[in-house]
Amino acid sequence: MTQIIVLNQNTRRESGRKVQLGNIAAGKTIADVIRTCLGPKSMLKMLMDPMGGIVMTNDGNAILREITVQHPAAKSMIEVSRTQDEETGDGTKSVIILAGEVLSVAEQFLEQQMHPTVIIAAYRQALEDSLEVLRTKVCISIDTNDRTQMLNIVKSCLGTKFISKWMDLACKIALDATSTVYVDDNGRKEIDIKRYAKVEKIPGGTMEDSEVLKGIMVNKDVVHPKMRRRIENPRIMLLDCNLEYKKGESATNIEITKEEDFAKILQAEEEFVKKMCDEVIALKPDLVITEKGVSDLAQHFLVKAGISVIRRVRKTDNNRIARACGATIANRTDELREDDLGSGCGLFEVRKIGDEYFTFLVDCKDPKACTILLRGASKDILAEVERNLQDAMNVARNVMIDPYLCPGGGASEMALSQALNEKAKSITGIHQWPYRAISRALEIIPRTLIQNCGANPIRTLTALRAKHAQGEKTTWGIDGMTGNIVDMADFGIWEPLSVKQQVYKTACETAILLLRIDDIVSGVKKMDAAMPGHAQSAPAGQPPGPGGE
Incomplete structure (x- = not known):
């Protein structure tokens, strides 16, 4: 059956492999913007809005909110970061970097004329297997009533943030605020941070004056x-x-x-x-x-x-x-x-x-509601501290609702990469190559951490791969400050399971969605008048030339 598409002269259409490769390029570009912001040695981005305001941050969602892009695939990548932020409040950078890499590893298969549906089927299988491995082999359960353990979890979230200098105070504030708004209604846990834990910023004083008010x-x-x-x-x-x-x-008139x-x-x-x-x-x-x-x-x-x-x-x-x-x-x-x-x-x-x-x-x-009083030198600093605190409170909330943790510092990704690589050997047929590509894509998180602190990525990543290949521990990861390989169980860097699951689901689903696109039909006029099919303006009283109406 022949497909006939009727387009008017204002409509442009791109299709097939060109679109898929274009989408991959857009995803990689967005991921490259965010990549330097991952880890404790991350760089800040300075964002300027059209009104001349300036924001300095390394918060993935805050950066992508300010970026203006035209490409539809890049827009959907930015939407992914927003979804991640609304759902779990953390992992906004990881999800973009991982989604960009998962798209990137599909490029070679498209160039080898492999059909996108084959790649997608392998990706879905890899996602299901990785979530199962994550819950059964990698994560550990914790006691949410153990305050020291909870403070360590929040600490590992804040290690990469601007507020890390006031780490102990920030962890205490985040945990106290989250515990205050925690409501257990007949087994239904509710922690509404946005509505009931309000941050009030008052410039002046020092950061040490900040506190959680019991009211x-x-x-x-x-x-x-x-x-x-x-x-x-x-x-x-x-x-x-x-x-x-x-x-x-209503409008009432009285005459006196x-x-x-x-x-x-x-x-x-x-x-x-x-x-x-x-x-x-x-x-x-x-x-x-x-x-x-x-x-x-x-x-x-x-x-x-x-x-x-x-x-x-x-x-x-x-x-x-x-x-x-x-x-x-x-x-x-x-x-x-x-x-x-x-x-x-x-x-x-x-x-x-x-x-x-x-x-x-x-x-x-x-009090089942509280106010966090923040003091600091300037509005810019207080705005960044507020963003960091929101992340910390979200981490505490996620752990309280689902009390399972995964090792941080790229350890979970390396453990999953190793598990998927082993499983790929048992898969027959063409599916095993995209399946194995996902295991390679997961290595982007530890590799980025190594690159951002200036260590040697190839040597360190090879050594880390060897550690995981021995199969004794799944907790070997990267110390983001030095680039050395450390055991995360001893080092004390943990992340909530719910954040990790959301990152993998969102990243893979986004990549699958973009790979399924084989047509971009746009009803926007092309600006370039020289493009064929463009309606060129004719002098008054004359009909338009070829390609006109």
């Missing part, structure tokens, strides 16, 4: 100067409504003819606000926090009752406060009940840091 901090001050700025064991009321006169729902009518309207307004305030005061809270506004009149009534008020708090911050102090957010004042108030907070205090006022709700009895 919440927001950048707000009380609305009236006479309100109390320090209350111990406050009763806290959270509102999601205005404490001011309710305006008309007599002066007494104006007085009546003002009186109705005052009575409405007083009624709301009385409903609040009846429950005797010490502190009222609302997401909306508070009128001057309401402030007057609440100050007389000795109640402190904070207004226009973000919805997300209000949710965190509710979780930390045990209050319930009320939508209307007439629906307020005694059990809506929270009394789980030990201290409410407004402190001045630099030029700004910050509200602290700390010493909570059982």
Whole structure:
């Protein structure tokens, strides 16, 4: 059956082997950008956005977010990094480097006229086998209640980051924050770092001043100067409504003819606000926090009752406060009940840091939400430290949810490479060559670590291969600082199993997806007017020339 594709003159089409080789080249290019950022001796990239802002980082996802590319295969590679970051929060560089290498090793088979479906079948088999070997032979289980062991795991994640200078403090912050937001609901574990572990960056001070608060901090001050700025064991009321006169729902016009009518309207307004305030005061809270506004009149009534008020708090911050102090957010004042108030907070205090006022709700009895207070020299440094801390918290979260570890430093990849190489001998037919190519591709992680710290890749990798070929241990890997071969079990570099699994799955699936493409049809006009089939503009009143409409 003949396939007929009708294209208009604005559509261009590339097909067959040319597309597959183009996709491989795009994948390799993206991987090459990221490659120097892997390991403790990694280099930083300086990124400039169109507005002139500068970001300096070695975080794979942060770099790829800022890169603008045209090639569709390169765009899908960048998407892979984002997926990895959302799923596990770590391994964003490894997944890109590995995906680029898995694509790269397929190039020779395409040039030898091997059909992509044969390569894909071998890749799928290799992925299944590697995941099985990883869980049965390479990983170890751990006790998540052992704090020392958990700190070591987080430490191995931060070793490659900018924050490694303040390693002990950062590990403690990451572990404390993750443990705080950990909720075990009838065996269903939930650790929502994004929503309940907020990082607040305040330039100034030193990095050593950073801490995890046993509660919440927001950048707000009380609305009236006479309100109390320090209350111990406050009763806290959270509102999601205005404490001011309710305006008309639609555009409301009132025409007043007599002066007494104006007085009546003002009186109705005052009575409405007083009624709301009385409903609040009846429950005797010490502190009222609302997401909306508070009128001057309401402030007057609440100050007389000795109640402190904070207004226009973000919805997300209000949710965190509710979780930390045990209050319930009320939508209307007439629906307020005694059990809506929270009394789980030990201290409410407004402190001045630099030029700004910050509200602290700390010493909570059982906070299931927290604020990480970061101090440092400048905004750029604090932004990079925040990115590093997010990675560290994600590592702690992954281990708490799935308590299995794999050796780091390229040891897991070398162990899998050796296992796949042995298994390839039992595979008959043409499939064994792409299968064996995956085992070679996995070696890119230790090779990159060796290259980034300036050691000799060929000699070191050969020695490492020999160590794994002896088959005694699967924990031999690379010390990223010196390039020497070390036993990761003694060296103490471990990575969560869930991150490793996600890296291998995502990298192989991406490579398979890009190899299955044999046609790129684009409806974008070619810029080059000299290209055949391009609609060239004709003088007014004349029909376009050949290739025109």
